[in-house]
Amino acid sequence: EAEVAQSPRYKITEKSQAVAFWCDPISGHATLYWYRQILGQGPELLVQFQDESVVDDSQLPKDRFSAERLKGVDSTLKIQPAELGDSAMYLCASSLELAGTGELFFGEGSRLTVL
Amino acid sequence: KQEVTQIPAALSVPEGENLVLNCSFTDSAIYNLQWFRQDPGKGLTSLLLIQSSQREQTSGRLNASLDKSSGRSTLYIAASQPGDSATYLCAPQTGANNLFFGTGTRLTVIP
Numbered sequence: 186e187a188e189v190a191q192s193p194r195y196k197i198t199e200k201s202q203a204v205a206f207w208c209d210p211i212s213g214h215a216t217l218y219w220y221r222q223i224l225g226q227g228p229e230l231l232v233q234f235q236d237e238s239v240v241d242d243s244q245l246p247k248d249r250f251s252a253e254r255l256k257g258v259d260s261t262l263k264i265q266p267a268e269l270g271d272s273a274m275y276l277c278a279s280s281l282e283l284a285g286t287g288e289l290f291f292g293e294g295s296r297l298t299v300l
Numbered sequence: 301k302q303e304v305t306q307i308p309a310a311l312s313v314p315e316g317e318n319l320v321l322n323c324s325f326t327d328s329a330i331y332n333l334q335w336f337r338q339d340p341g342k343g344l345t346s347l348l349l350i351q352s353s354q355r356e357q358t359s360g361r362l363n364a365s366l367d368k369s370s371g372r373s374t375l376y377i378a379a380s381q382p383g384d385s386a387t388y389l390c391a392p393q394t395g396a397n398n399l400f401f402g403t404g405t406r407l408t409v410i411p
Contacts, residue, residue, distance in 0.1 A: 226403055227402050288334060289399060296341065
């Protein structure tokens with residue numbers, strides 16, 4: 186069964202360092218999402234791509250976060266510099282249908298701990 | 301902004317019981333609603349997707365209903381098993397192309 190792949194599964198870093206997360210969506214899925222989930226809360230959208238274009242990055246802290254999906258397939262989410270409050274699970278999801286209409290499939294997530 | 305509330309926040313039941321998880325949302329202009337399961341430290345697993353035109357959707361022992369006009373959905377789990385222990389999240393999808401999540405219901409099924 187096709188899955189959304191994410192790496193690394195776990196990342197421990199010190200504040201002010203740079204971190205990067207990678208996501209490979211299910212083949213053929215045009216829509217890709219990055220969510221952040223703080224412990225005990227539901228996920229919140231950071232950025233949404235349709236192919237290589239950003240559809241929504243209104244909740245992305247652009248002073249330190251960046252995301253790209255250069256060829257419209259896999260995607261990278263970067264944080265520089267990391268802060269203590271960035272400790273969370275970073276989840277990638279993809280969807281086959283046009284944004285807003287289809288079922289989302291999530292990866293296993295990347296858990297970030299900032300010391 | 302869509303606000304999603306899930307009640308109860310936590311639930312503990314003996315194995316074999318039928319149970320209902322509740323979800324309410326403030327903006328009824330949704331395309332669909334998805335129910336997910338999340339095990340500790342893991343990602344989200346999609347359980348059921350209900351389109352806004354549907355009233356319910358079934359998969360095995362799971363049945364989800366949607367009352368769009370009143371902003372409510374329920375997830376019914378029949379004959380619960382210890383393997384059903386997890387956090388269950390509901391997420392309505394709005395025209396803004398985004399899923400809004402509640403904080404979930406943490407379910408424990410006691411053998």
